[in-house]
Amino acid sequence: MQKLANRTAVFIGGGSAVATVALRHFMKEGANVLLVDVKDEYFERSLPERQQYPDRIKTMVASCTVPEEMAQAMAYAKEVFGKIDILCYYSGFHGMGNIMTVPETQWNIALEVNCFGFYNAVRAVYPYMKENQYGRIMNFASIGGRANRGVAITYATSKAGTIGLTRALAMALAKDGITINSMAPASLDTSEFERIAEKDSVPMKRPPMPPPGAGGPGGPGATRGGSFIPDRPIADLNEIAHVIVFMCSDDSAFLTGDCLDINGGQYMQP
């Protein structure tokens, strides 16, 4: 039995690598999906799926940082698919710098995309979920917000902030039968896709991070990975999709305000 049969999902940041693989699972489980992202270029990643399911996948260009555009995206989903059951928020921004070097602009953009953008999307979808007294909302956060990671301060702060935001919104929307949870993955294997630079990001001048386990910013003892599952230091995007399907289906009806860790054992919250 399909877990998302007859459900409609809106994917904000639907052009991301994670969303593109999750889309395959959503198709298999019977859902309709509206992909929303800031530029058309992102939708090339899901061309095969869109060709296979032309009536079940639609796309739209809109920005999570503009409340009116979020409202338009939700209205479009309702128009095309008749209702909205699920909101998946994949939009993210890494930013740059540590506490001392972070440019103010990058700090603000990270908060806008990772925190206020999520709020904008939830506020826009709320009337459609309230009308059916049903909703599943997934916020894609990161271990960077949960545990000790040598990531940019913009990322650590805004991802931690968005996890707190998720809890507050979960409390507020429970009375309408809407569950909201976040997930906090560690590093992901996005090698299937070509990298597209994040909008407003600053090109990196220093070499990329060393592979997990090899140490990095933060001293000789600091780790940047080190799962307990051998031979594979990072997550496969199908594993990530599995978590998302659970969070968006009827199976997780009693789960709200939780942050699901998925990190191969790199961080085990007591």
Added chain:
Amino acid sequence: MRFENKKVVIASSGGSIGLRTAGLMAEEGACVALVSLPPEGKVSAQLTDEVACENIVSYTVSDFASEEEMEALSKKILEKIGTVDVIVTALIDKAPEGEWNEISDEDAHKTVRNILTGAETVLKFFLPPMIEKESGHVVIVTSVAGRTNVPGTPWPEALAYAGLGGVIRNGATVFGKNSVTFNGVAVGPVEGMDQPAYITENVSGIWGRKATGDDVANAVMYLSDDLSCWNTGEIVDLNGGFFAL
């Protein structure tokens, strides 16, 4: 004298946490720069210990998140005290009451700016001397509302206080190699703080009383002590037993 000759910078919203931390540390020999939101008169009126008073210099700032203002102030303070051994941030703010989707974008941004961006900006300008001399302690006061679900928490506050957790952990991870520790104290209701109703009414501990400014100051001092150099990235939950993880 636990903090003899230690240079301490405290960024405070003006409540008892900042005041009592300044007072108790000054009594232990620290040289304190207490930066508060106006009015300054209110701050100095509450410092009654004469000895401690000599060790505390008060400053006011209108916007902790203003890089311009913080840069100028930090230069002024550092000229006077030379270096920094301890930084404490105790910034709170109240989001407007009302339905979650009726808080204006402007108000929401203001709350996040005052609590979260403010703390980051203070650290940006006072951290460099610590990194340079490779020692120091940062203590960030946050709220239990950033740690777990407190019924009635306005979402901008949950966002900001949880975000401070990210600053603590990231600071600890990145600057551990410079021997600078980053820790936090997550508080519930505290006497002498202008806190919103959802904290004072919904966070009840097991003591039947609120925390005092001294309770919080003592936790801050524990984390700022040189003997606490193996504590880092930790958040002490100081809420009288409401939330114990």
Added chain:
Amino acid sequence: MRFEDRTVCVAASGSDAGIACALNYLAEGAKVVLYYDEPERVASLENDRLKLVRIQDFKDAAELISTGEEIAREYEKIDVCVAAITRPDSDKGIDMSEEEYQEMLKTISSGTLFFIQPLLKNMMDHDYGRVAIVMSLAGRINLPGVSPAYAAANASLGGIVRNIGSTAGVHFVTANAVAVGPLSDGSYQAGTGDVQGIIKGHEVGTPEDVAKACEYLTSELASWTTGEILDLNGGRFMI
């Protein structure tokens, strides 16, 4: 049929949660071995792929170990192991007798451990395994009216999960837990305070909710989730 060709062992005691798990795995095509000690709970269960195993006493480590070794021999490859072993809390709190205290720890903590132990060994030998443990919210966070022994026993299950996650990961075995508030069948009580959820129309968790959470954690694709506790409490407690 998401668990076709998988062999799942479930231990059910003190709650219908384990029964719901067993039924869910059967519906998804698995072979299920169900350990039970309360005949009334399994009276109506019947299925070609279901083997019922009567346990005299979940506090008896020797019984659990020898039973597990026998089951492992019979089925050859165990894929999934779910422990839903619990008992009611006592209202005696810190005045609990030594005997009651032992009862509590030996059932919940040791019972879970020794149920898993022989099966874990089989999983590690095969380089594949999924372990899920059902525990009470009372082991996660402070709740009024909970006895120290109940809190301790349930908290220990979190420790077990993190430990197995860390040590057995090298054999591609994951271990996770589902921490629940009181369930609709009266099991997993969690003190005297308000521990209901806040989701309108679904304020109390059901054994089926637990079954679905365990299904999620023990799926093949859940290979990157380990040492985690899923807080399934309808929004009563969020971290």
